[in-house]
Structures are given as structure tokens and as C-alpha cells.
Amino acid sequence: MSQIIYPTTNLKKPSNLVIERGEGVYVYDNKGNKYLEAMAGLWCSSLGYNNKELIDACTDQMSKLSYSHMFGGKTHQVGIDLAEKLTSMVPMNNAKVFFGNSGSDANDTHIKLLRYYFNAIGKPQKYKIIARERSYHGVTIASASLTGLPVNHSNFDLPFEALGILRTDAPHYYRGALENESEIEFVDRITNNLEKLIIEEGPETIAAFIVEPITGASGVIVPPPGYYEKVQAILEKYDILFWCDEVITAFGRTGNDFGSNTMGIKSPDLMTLAKQLSSAYMPISASLISGDIYQALIEPSNKVGVFGHGYTYSGHPVACAVALKTLEIYQRDNMFDDAAVKGDYMQSKLQKLNAHPLVGEIRGKGMIAAVEMVANKKTGQAFPNGDIGHYAMAACQRLGMITRAIAGSSLAFCPPLIITTSQIDEMIFVLEKALDETLIYAMK
Numbered sequence: 341m342s343q344i345i346y347p348t349t350n351l352k353k354p355s356n357l358v359i360e361r362g363e364g365v366y367v368y369d370n371k372g373n374k375y376l377e378a379m380a381g382l383w384c385s386s387l388g389y390n391n392k393e394l395i396d397a398c399t400d401q402m403s404k405l406s407y408s409h410m411f412g413g414k415t416h417q418v419g420i421d422l423a424e425k426l427t428s429m430v431p432m433n434n435a436k437v438f439f440g441n442s443g444s445d446a447n448d449t450h451i452k453l454l455r456y457y458f459n460a461i462g463k464p465q466k467y468k469i470i471a472r473e474r475s476y477h478g479v480t481i482a483s484a485s486l487t488g489l490p491v492n493h494s495n496f497d498l499p500f501e502a503l504g505i506l507r508t509d510a511p512h513y514y515r516g517a518l519e520n521e522s523e524i525e526f527v528d529r530i531t532n533n534l535e536k537l538i539i540e541e542g543p544e545t546i547a548a549f550i551v552e553p554i555t556g557a558s559g560v561i562v563p564p565p566g567y568y569e570k571v572q573a574i575l576e577k578y579d580i581l582f583w584c585d586e587v588i589t590a591f592g593r594t595g596n597d598f599g600s601n602t603m604g605i606k607s608p609d610l611m612t613l614a615k616q617l618s619s620a621y622m623p624i625s626a627s628l629i630s631g632d633i634y635q636a637l638i639e640p641s642n643k644v645g646v647f648g649h650g651y652t653y654s655g656h657p658v659a660c661a662v663a664l665k666t667l668e669i670y671q672r673d674n675m676f677d678d679a680a681v682k683g684d685y686m687q688s689k690l691q692k693l694n695a696h697p698l699v700g701e702i703r704g705k706g707m708i709a710a711v712e713m714v715a716n717k718k719t720g721q722a723f724p725n726g727d728i729g730h731y732a733m734a735a736c737q738r739l740g741m742i743t744r745a746i747a748g749s750s751l752a753f754c755p756p757l758i759i760t761t762s763q764i765d766e767m768i769f770v771l772e773k774a775l776d777e778t779l780i781y782a783m784k
């Protein structure tokens with residue numbers, strides 16, 4: 341029996357696939373089996389495995405300065421260099437960055453930064469945060485409270501109320517539309533619901549609205565056209581900050597540099613980044629705020645003192661060096677444009693599987709996608725539990741590909757950005773075979 345408590349696993353049925361090494365877009369298990377890593381790990385290994393430049397950046401920095409911190413006014417050059425490069429890339433006005441270790445702790449930082457900010461400007465009652473159903477923002481006490489997935493809530497008794505977390509609709513037309521409702525009507529209805537919620541709660545109590553520009557872990561949901569335009573108009577009307585959690589969607593993943601740009605979002609006030617920030621070679625995250633928020637925090641007249649928050653590993657120099665090298669590679673190799681072209685290729689190939697009897701919806705943008713399997717193709721009737729998703733995921737694994745069952749009966753695809761078109765063809769080939777096997781299983 342293993343000594344490990346496996347995350348997001350039924351502890352009564354722990355995993356037994358032991359991954360030993362990786363090369364490019366492939367990983368190998370301890371029995372020598374090769375798998376195409378069609379999920380880039382957990383949506384993060386953008387530059388694939390065994391990238392020599394990242395390994396050198398890591399070991400060089402370890403030899404030079406293995407640890408230093410950013411507390412009490414101390415800093416280090418590689419942290420400064422990363423902050424400068426990152427803030428010059430994000431689609432925000434005069435962004436400032438706080439470094440952490442994971443997407444979850446970066447979202448916690450933002451919750452505290454919001455409280456700190458509204459206390460600073462004399463509005464302590466403005467602390468509530470609106471998050472969407474079926475969103476994923478992490479698993480710490482606070483970030484799991486933002487998360488809108490029941491599996492991350494059940495049996496944890498999370499303090500939603502104390503944290504002031506409110507919930508609004510997921511922008512998923514396929515699963516959320518009423519009968520005969522058009523996409524435009526759907527957008528009108530759910531954005532009206534958002535406005536109603538704001539009015540009911542009192543706009544003066546609401547600090548921010550958090551979104552993943554394209555929802556990742558809970559289904560790869562791409563909101564319909566016009567959704568963000570309406571959302572941002574409502575938030576502006578009621579003076580509510582807009583917070584983009586781009587932990588998955590940043591750095592070329594959605595056919596653009598950032599998911600905000602893919603979705604036509606105007607300059608968010610807050611942004612969360614992690615994962616592809618370092619191509620997952622080292623754990624690092626970033627909580628970014630706009631220059632306007634920062635300006636208020638440094639006003640001599642504001643009502644708060646020390647920002648008493650930080651992690652031992654905030655701005656860890658080795659993680660900063662690897663992240664900096666990752667960003668340099670993205671820019672040097674024109675990787676966002678390249679990923680946009682390959683993303684179009686991947687999406688068009690996936691769309692060909694729409695005709696498959698098991699497929700209800702194929703959705704995505706750029707290099708992220710989900711294939712939803714349904715019990716009845718005509719009506720879109722869902723399978724009653726996640727069994728089919730897990731069967732299809734296991735079929736892919738048997739056939740030499742790692743994917744992930746999400747949102748019940750969907751398979752997710754988020755390959756390393758370095759994948760080639762012929763490897764995309766291989767991914768589609770395996771998927772088609774796995775769907776055929778799953779269909780036979782579903783008909784039993």
C-alpha cells in the first residue's frame with residue numbers, strides 16, 4: 341500500500357501509473373511505456389520535457405544564489421528582471437506584481453490585497469467577491485471557496501460567507517441555455533442575473549468579479565461573443581474591479597498572448613498567473629494589480645500600514661530565473677504566434693470528430709479544448725455520472741496518450757505548445773480510437 345495521499349483522487353482507488361521521465365511532448369512510465377502528454381501535465385508544461393535551456397537557467401541560478409527573499413525591502417536582481425519582463429507583457433495598465441508559489445496562493449494573495457486596498461481607501465465594507473459556477477481557482481481554504489466545483493467543496497465546510505464569496509452563472513451556452521434560447525438571449529439573461537445579484541447585495545459591498553477568461557479545469561468553457569463586453573460594462577457601472585485568473589489561459593494557450601486578449605477583455609484590474617509562467621519547471625505564481633490600485637496603496641494619506649503578507653518562497657530566485665528564461669524563449673521563438681497557428685490546426689482537426697455518435701460538443705480556442713461525450717447526441721442528454729469520462733481517459737492511456745476526464749464526461753486537451761502538427765495528428769488519431777472503444781462500452 342502506497343504511503344501517498346493522492347490529490348483529487350478517490351482515496352479508496354489510488355493511482356498506479358508511475359511516470360519516470362519526459363522528453364519533448366512525451367512521458368515514459370516505469371515499465372518503459374511511452375505516452376503523448378496531451379494535457380501538458382496539469383495544463384502547465386508548455387515547453388515540454390527536458391528543455392536544456394530551462395535546466396541550465398535553473399542550475400546556473402542555484403550555483404549563483406540558491407535562495408534569497410523579498411521581505412522587508414530586500415530583493416534580488418533576477419526577481420527584479422522577471423518583474424520587469426512580466427509586467428511589460430501583461431495586458432494591464434502599469435501592472436505591479438507579487439510573487440507566490442502556486443495559483444491557489446496567488447488567488448489568496450489577491451483576496452487579501454483586495455481587503456487591504458479597500459481598507460486603505462476607506463471602504464472596508466467593499467469586500468465581497470463574485471465568482472462563477474463551474475470555475476476553478478484553487479484549493480486553499482480561500483481559493484477553494486472561489487472555486488465553483490462541488491467536488492472541491494464537499495466535506496470541507498468552506499467559509500464562503502465569512503469570505504463574502506457570491507456565485508453567478510457559468511457562461512456555458514451548450515449546458516446552460518434554456519429551451520430555444522439563442523446565444524444572444526443567453527448572454528442577456530446571465531449578465532442580467534449578474535446585475536441583479538450586484539443590486540441585491542449592494543454594489544458598495546462588492547470588491548471584484550473573478551473569471552477565468554476561458555474556464556479550464558471545469559470544462560474548457562468559451563463564453564459566447566458579447567459576454568465580456570456586457571460584463572465589463574456592468575462592472576464599470578457599479579465600480580467593481582475585474583479580476584482575470586489566467587493561470588491556464590496565459591502565455592499563448594488560447595491563440596493569443598493572454599486569454600484576456602483572445603476574449604476581447606479590456607485591461608483587467610487584477611490578474612493571477614502560474615503554471616506556464618515557468619513552463620512548470622519550478623513552482624512560481626504571480627498576483628498582478630493595476631498601477632491605479634498600487635498608487636492608492638502607496639498614498640501617504642491611506643489608512644493602512646505594512647502589507648503583512650508574504651511566503652518564504654515569494655520570488656524564489658531559482659523559480660524567477662526559470663520563469664525569466666521561459667518568457668525569453670516564448671518571445672525569442674515567437675511562440676504565441678506559432679501556437680495560434682497550431683491551435684487553429686488542432687481545433688479544425690478536433691471539429692472533424694463532431695460527427696462521432698458519442699460527441700455532443702467540441703469546444704476550445706487555440707491549444708486548449710474539450711470533447712464532451714453525451715448519452716444522446718440529438719438532445720445533448722448527459723451521462724448520469726463521470727464513468728464514461730474515466731473510461732475514455734483510461735482508453736487513451738492504454739493507447740499511449742495522457743488526457744484528463746473533466747466536467748463529468750468531457751476529455752480535456754492542452755498539449756505542450758511545442759507540439760508539432762504531426763503530433764497533433766497522432767493525438768487526434770488516438771482520441772478517435774478511444775472514442776470508438778468508449779462507444780462500445782457505453783452501448784453495453
Ligand code: PLP
Binds near residue numbers: 476
Ligand atoms: N486558477 C486556475 C484557473 C487554475 O486552473 C488553477 C489550477 O489548475 C489554479 C488557479 C490553482 O493553481 P495551483 O494548482 O497552482 O494552486
